[in-house]
Amino acid sequence: MDRRQFLGRPVSAGLALGGAAALQQAPSAYGQRSDLPPKFTPSAYTVPKSPNSAGLTPDYFTYADNLVIERNQPGKPHQGKVLAAVQAHSDDITLFCAGTVAKLIDEGYTGYLIRLSNDEKAGKTVGYGVVQNEIDNREAAKALGCKKAFSFYYRNHRMDDCAAIEIRQRLIFLFRLLQVNTVFLMDPSDHYDENPDHLVVGREVEAACWMAGTGGGREYPEQLKAGLKPANVREKYYHARAPQGHNLVNRIVDISSYIDQKVRANVANKGKGPAGDNGARLRQSLAKQGKKLPLLGNDDDTANFQYVKHFIMDDFRTLGAQFGLEYAEAFRYIGPEPEHRQIVNKYVEEHAVPL
Ligand SMILES: [Zn+2]
Numbered sequence: 097m098d099r100r101q102f103l104g105r106p107v108s109a110g111l112a113l114g115g116a117a118a119l120q121q122a123p124s125a126y127g128q129r130s131d132l133p134p135k136f137t138p139s140a141y142t143v144p145k146s147p148n149s150a151g152l153t154p155d156y157f158t159y160a161d162n163l164v165i166e167r168n169q170p171g172k173p174h175q176g177k178v179l180a181a182v183q184a185h186s187d188d189i190t191l192f193c194a195g196t197v198a199k200l201i202d203e204g205y206t207g208y209l210i211r212l213s214n215d216e217k218a219g220k221t222v223g224y225g226v227v228q229n230e231i232d233n234r235e236a237a238k239a240l241g242c243k244k245a246f247s248f249y250y251r252n253h254r255m256d257d258c259a260a261i262e263i264r265q266r267l268i269f270l271f272r273l274l275q276v277n278t279v280f281l282m283d284p285s286d287h288y289d290e291n292p293d294h295l296v297v298g299r300e301v302e303a304a305c306w307m308a309g310t311g312g313g314r315e316y317p318e319q320l321k322a323g324l325k326p327a328n329v330r331e332k333y334y335h336a337r338a339p340q341g342h343n344l345v346n347r348i349v350d351i352s353s354y355i356d357q358k359v360r361a362n363v364a365n366k367g368k369g370p371a372g373d374n375g376a377r378l379r380q381s382l383a384k385q386g387k388k389l390p391l392l393g394n395d396d397d398t399a400n401f402q403y404v405k406h407f408i409m410d411d412f413r414t415l416g417a418q419f420g421l422e423y424a425e426a427f428r429y430i431g432p433e434p435e436h437r438q439i440v441n442k443y444v445e446e447h448a449v450p451l
Pocket of ligand 1: 184185187188291294
């Protein structure tokens with residue numbers, strides 16, 4: 097295992113800059129900067145371990161040399177753009193990306209939440225999860241400001257038994273229909289992810305991004321005949337529990353302004369995952385014992401919100417603290433590649449001479 101840089105390295109602690117410069121690139125000589133606060137000196141390698149409450153493992157994150165911090169951007173710079181947050185299960189996007197999805201929608205994106213499984217393995221009784229998680233998927237989408245939620249209903253944890261080409265084709269159809277520019281997906285090259293659905297979804301989203309566009313040639317020409325247009329997905333936010341290998345984290349997003357919205361999306365996720373109504377359950381259980389936690393307040397709604405914010409979001413607070421932020425999410429971000437046609441056109445414009 098080659099962990100080049102552990103979380104806690106003073107990699108970009110001094111880079112949490114606000115203002116118009118929403119993205120700040122890390123210097124290559126981390127830790128050599130004299131303007132870093134004392135807690136980010138090289139001795140800060142030994143940061144306390146994350147309590148790992150949400151299943152995120154920031155202790156295992158590795159960082160790319162070109163790490164950037166994405167901050168709030170004023171106005172609506174993403175107006176007219178469309179994002180698709182694609183998840184295997186109803187708690188994937190809410191746990192790992194909800195802050196960034198809410199931020200980008202607030203900054204102008206139109207958002208869609210796409211769930212591929214039927215989540216049948218979750219819920220209080222067998223089968224209950226299918227209904228509850230469909231409701232959760234819709235409610236979480238609403239909490240994030242998404243325009244619509246979709247579900248494909250593939251069987252939970254059996255997605256690698258499905259035809260990859262069918263999953264991919266359905267994604268290509270939706271990407272074209274919605275004219276998606278940007279996707280959120282689980283990193284299919286995370287070797288430490290034990291959930292087979294995550295890897296299937298990551299792989300097919302990745303392929304669909306290319307095949308839905310003009311770069312993919314003439315895929316599924318009948319869709320184009322029916323009136324759909326190619327969709328060029330040019331930005332990807334990969335998330336993973338423990339990004340490794342070549343997919344190092346290269347983007348930390350400051351979600352401090354959107355943490356309450358992220359909490360509400362996770363509270364909406366009642367059938368699956370560690371959030372939902374666990375706060376109310378804990379409060380009721382303590383009450384039966386004649387006890388209470390002041391943190392959980394005096395009603396179920398407050399208990400649910402506080403439980404998620406205090407316990408489940410703690411990994412994201414710990415992650416943010418490494419960069420001087422209140423809360424953060426981590427991604428492998430792949431941005432627009434240069435359009436060669438534009439480069440050629442520009443060159444022709446500048447250099448073409450009469451015969
Ligand atoms: Zn999952």
